[in-house]
Amino acid sequence: MNPRATVLRRRRLSVAVLASLFTAVPVHAQTAANAPAVTQLDQLTVLGNRTQARTVLESPVPIDVLSAQDLRSSGYTDISQILQSLLPSFNFPHPTTPDGNTHIRSATLRGLSPDQTLVLVNGKRRHASAWVNTGGTVGKGAVSTDLNAIPVSAIERIEVLRDGASAQYGSDAIAGVINIVLREDAGFEGRVSRGTTRDGGGGTTAVALDTGVAFADGGGLHLTWDYRDRKAANRALPDTRQQYFGIGRNGAPVAPSGTFGSGTGLAPIGGAAAGAVADPREATIDRDALWRFADSADTVEKTVFGNLRKPLAWAEGLEAYAFGGYGVSEGSSNASLRRAGQVENVRAIYPDGFLPWVDTQSTNASLGAGIKGLLGDWHWDLSSVYGRNKLDYRTRNTLNATLGAASPTAFYNGALEASQWTTNLDANNSIELGWHAPLRLALGAEFRRDTYGISPGELNSYVWGPARVLDGPSAGAVPTIGSQGFAGIQPADAGNHHRHNVSAYAEAETDVTDRFLVSLAGRWEDYSDFGSTTNGKLALRYQLDGGVAVRASVSTGFHAPALAQQYFSSTSSRTLNNAVTGVPEYVLVRTAPVDTVEARALGARSLEPEQATNVTAGLTWGIGGLSASVDVYRIDIDDRIFLSSNFVDAAGSTAIRDYLAALGSPGVTSVRYFSNAADTRTTGVDASARYRWELADHGRLTATVAYNRNKTELTHVASTPAQLAALGVRTPLFDVTERTRVEKGQPRDNLTLALGWEVGRWGIHLGTHRYGEIEGVAATNQSAANVAAFAQGSTRFRTLPTEAGTAGNLDVIQKLEARWVTDLDIAFRATETVTLVLGANNLFNTYPTRNIATTPQVSGADTFGVFPYSELSPFGWSGTYYYARLEARFQ
Template identity: 35%
Template sequence: MQSFLPAYRRIVCFLLLLSLVAAVRAQNGTLQVSVTDGKSPLAGATVQIAKINRGGYTNADGRYNTSLAPGTYDVAASFVGFTLQTKPVTITAGQTTNLDFVLEAGTTLNTLVVLGSRNLPRSQTATPVPVDVIDIKRIIGDAPQVSVNQLLNYIAPSFASGTQTVADGTDHIDPASLRGLGPDQVLVLINGKRRHNTAIVNVNGTFGRGSVGTDMNSIPTSSIDRIEILRDGAAAQYGSDAIAGVINIILKSSVNRLNVNVTAGGNVSSKAEDNLDGQTVQTGINYGIPLGERGGYINIGGSYDYRNYTNRSGPWVGTVYKAPNGSDKTDSFLNANNITRDDIHMRAGQSRLRSGQLFLNSSIPFDNGAEFYFFGGLGYRNGQAAGVYRLPGDSRNVLDIYPLGFLPEIHSDIYDKSLAFGIRGNLGKWKADLSNTYGQNQFIFRVVNSLNASLEKASPTRFNAGGPTFTQNTTNLDFSRRFDVLEGLDIGFGAEHRFERYQLTPGDVNSYTDYGRARKIGVGQDGKDILVPDPQGNINTRFGPDGTARAGGAQVFPGFRPENAVNATRSAIAGYVDIEANFTDAFLMGIAGRFENYNDFGSTVNGKLTARYKLSKNTSLRGSVSTGFRAPSLHQRFYSNTSTLFVDGVPYEVGTFTNDSRPAQLLGIPKLKPEKSVAASAGFTGTFGKFTATVDGYFTRINDRIVYTDQFQGSNRPDAPENDRILYDLLRNANASAAAFFANAINTETKGLDVVLTYGTKVGAGNFRVDLASTFTKTQQVGPIKSSERLKGKENIYFSQTSRIYLEKTVPRVKLNLSLNYSIGKFNAFLRNVYFGAVDEATNNQAFMQEYEGKIVTDLTLGYKINKAIKLSIGSNNLLDVYPDKVANIANTTNGQFLYSRRVTQFGYNGRFVFARVELNL
């Protein structure tokens, strides 16, 4: 009954709003807008009607229709890469008025955007905060990249994302950063509605360690029209996670147009196996169907991705096989099996991937100007990543199963589904929007080409290791209106309810059980111990070829155990007010406030103040100050992954414990609380003929930032320091020997500068455009580490040097992007150089410390339109086959396997990628 009531209330609300909207009718006129580039219609162009809260996007025919009350209006039209135009129009009751726009090629900073304001859209140079607009439907035809994260990594100046290697599930979920902050400090929206997070928490050795991000690669690029990136703290407007900014993915709405995009390629590199690996094929399809006679539509986009792994590891360095007496018998072993060291190696590079995604976007207008809308998608991804090679004579191997050792693999099954629906329209002079957004991400770990060594030759080689599921449901009611006060007063307000569920499902019994354990129940007549098998016993009974005890559980990724299972929920309610006042035509000021209450940690209030002042018609100063917050995720509160180790014959737990566990209580680890931020930004925008520039500096301080600690261990040695002996006793009392936690451990400050310059002009009979985008950022820990009282003196474990480097120096602090685009007739050329700045090795070992120098990566694409329907392109990412610096210390390469750093990546180490692309537009 309790689960039924919320759904019942939402249905009643929808019916009520529908009836109210249907009751509002007036004798209006119709405005019909046409937008072209002089040759063909521009589908997806933005149309905005000034002085009222009304606007939208053109359909496949480049048209936009709306019903308006009689009167005179200023109408603006824009499209990425074209100059914004504004025209007046007079609407007469009962009549249709046509308004035609012919846009001219120009800079990329003239597009109208709504992100950052719930009121009237403005051009990018007129917004009080910086917003990038990425025209995905156009970029996807030129860029070598095919996934959302990698497209943005090479286009957006302050966005960073790299493909990880040998990092368990993180191999398939690329952590992303905005302005150098964490993956969980940027909020992702789709069509302006909150997107759910992934189910996986990143606890491995990569950037974003301890964070929970959003999987944008689960959205097919074929369904995306454009992406807006708000580079400013916006938690006061949009809620939790928006400390670094907001990414809004806008889906396509075109109809009667079939688009098929097939990209095929591979890594043709001197360091690839046989000079070619990483073969990739992506097929994207999009088609829209008109609904009714009022401009309704349903647009469907899907993709299928096929990507093979790359391998940049070297041959195994050091001992491959030892005799039982410990002597090195590598050469005789290799000769006897007719193999070389090249046959004993890992896979260090991108993982293998198979992926299918389907998304839809729909709107059904009513005759009174209201509309019912829905969008969502289904996706499945199978990723295959390898671990560290298990050598043949290792106790973790069983020679009867793998005579030459084995390379275990983690196969990840990732399921993603979402659905948002709502109704919006006018209630009197107010614009209203009632919506509900549901999303779920499920991550299932399977271990393949492995074994449970404690089962010896009876072991299976495939395991289901379990995994997490995250579900989120958000209900919103929003109102906005423009008042004819001063030069325009825009007011928006609304409420939100969000429900979240985090579940962790255990794996199969043989994925985590140690079958080589036993316990003593007595002594036999022969004087020998009587043992009975017991996975929790303290006696090892099975040993490997090297004489050490067999390990239990699936090799490379032991399954989640029943005691790790969790089914946790929480809910939050919020209310906000967003006001913008145009005091004069030159001076705009906005203020926003938001209250949120979570049932697991309480309430928070945040605010934001923005301003923009036009120095002239084409130049402005802008700035903002704000407070923000990020609620600790349910993953960080309830994730645990433990295993059993034996100390002096006594079993103890080792791993990650929740903050309400007994180890956390005894060690004084407090419950998690929200991260709190204070941010400020200031910038200049200017348009000088065909040249446009934006320059924005920013500062963000985050207090009580949540980190994932290293493992705490004590010692009972006679010469151990007193605090180590105390810690040892505390852990023993908690039945643990080593423990890691999530904790609000540090404060950080981030400072930076973003510069975006664009120039567009006619060169001969063609169009030429130059884009230069750059970011300079620095994040650092400030103040002391906030350790618990019982762990004073253990600050280097609370927040280690490795964790600090992950936070401060594993994302390039400098990134420069210079793009040149020229099109003439049926031919176009795209050339881009991206400078990825220096990064540092994340390590606690001073001998392994290393700075990897900045590198320039060059992309080139040449395209030719065979006819109106077919376009062919060829090109390359990393045309010059550039690689990061190699790891300098051979001892930091895991026996020569990681020639390039596994902990930090600027742009990956796959080398040159060569591709061909066919686009079909009908």
């Protein structure tokens, strides 16, 4: 295929009118001691159109505007958690993967992929992260934008467009757009908070300092310094497995059993060796301290941000601006425990086993600058924004077992880096054509350059050394290769890649009558690596009587495959004993770019952009103290990009390995790659209502209710490539685990109820959030007997005939029940400048549904015996978090 060939199909814009409702009612009422209660519906926003600012009720598309007070009134310190508490259509699960997840958490809008929501800062495109999610969590395969790299204290407001907007803003805006508007106010503000969980751990300290200077001729400079130090809350269960070698009848060491309870006398020790007894250390080891299982990592974040706007005297209306920031986030998360008796361990270094730690450092740097002014009747804006993310990996408390007792215990494991440079020229005008109202016209052009790079780790982090297992029943065998917990990036996976694209766009709107607004937008975009696309959008709004308005929009959209999805490469090394010679052989497990020999040979194709059609429609109603909305939507996405299943040989077969070796890739035994694996349809409804009572001397009372119901269905799944079928591989391209995560891995519905009361110097907010049911695959290819053992737990589950295992076996899908999580905060304004806030997130100490009990010995634990909760939980598993915050502001 010609890499410059156009792979995007032009789509003819169709119009469908359904009923929709758009509102900017946030669902988290403001604590009154800080500022006005909830965001006003008359607040202006420029998101969703390029022609003029308008209030959110006047917008033909659904927009939420969350003020600084909304954002800073809770005990949450990350933008993603705050948005989850305010917007029912926003989801922020809490995985534990020791990778980029430590910093770059996958947040979703309307149940879609994290990279299908575009993030802007001051209306300009924000760079994405260098990390691509290859773990088993929500958003697998996506390249996210790190929302939490922007400190909350630096933000004036956040505008959230819940509608497709690729025709206006380009790639990624399928689910919507999040625009973060930075502060430019004058004065000095300081905030310090401290909190911890009720059940231990999770201590968090946050300090933020803001200062702003107003210029005499208008504009100003605002600077923010932010510091956050978070400790993880460990919720691991004791590991009751055998840790040490068993002692056989003749005193010889016996391989440790992995059966639950085998280290505590509840099950046979020493595997199948008759007469083996336990090592005396089994009775004294602290089983509670072996693991750590937390819904966050230990992190320290230091960030500075600035925002500048300065009128220029050279010409009327001329203004310069600049904004940006620099932040470093250092995190530590753990990999899996290596027990003392495992072959991965060198007992001369770790006689009691070890828990590897992965230390990551994520560095974000961004700078945007521009100048805007007036040329005749045209308002113009020329800007350029550069952003970069680098992710460095290090491991400690680990080893490379193939280096034996000489192995280092800490390694540098490599780095990922991505950058984006975007330059825009925009212009808009209001043109009188003799119509009922002027035609408001906006034109623009954009050039963007993206880069992506992979750097290797130090030699010892991935090398196959000369040492063999030194002792025990496996003495002489080849142990696992590379640094345990996170093997170093190999030189063969390193590389640097780049691309560029150009685009032109236009938007026009007019009021056909006093009641009827029509808006049209179109965008053409051409990429250097895969071709061009044209997208369009039509939005309508009609004002009825009694404060009611009808709105609707239809649009096409796209998401261009990220460079990381095209070029991410990972190789893990291990050894297998040759079935003929018995000699250990070095073999490779690959996540292969789509243009490599291994991927192409097993059916990979060049990635095509995802293509979407969005339809939304509904009603808004604002009268007196009541505002309400309901909107419905449907989002069809073709050619969605996912990470494929792992393709390995069936038991007793070497077909894949032999086939790839014949093509010049010897030793490769497992391959996965990115693929346009499926088409989806997402349907849903958003509804919200708010009422405010003015109570005279008794203050103000505000009640809010908001609801989202969302469903994603796979309408088409690509079949297993013929190359794999010919090799006897039964694993589908997109397996049951991945399909279930896409369709069921996020809450089916979300409901938020909030009540805020402001009286005198006091402000009280009580809010509760109901997270709907979730499903996730707990185990695959299980015998009926094993599934019967699962039933001894309390977690509900369903089964399916296994699709790639033994005939008659089952895949087990567990259900995470709906949960209510309640937050409370009380604010007291001690003086005109000082406010004290006390609060609790998850007031009633709610935890997710326990994982399925796979054995009778450890009720409620999963198959590893220590993980009680699923990573799909949208609210984590730390329990109640108590906090106190002191705020001071001086004008």
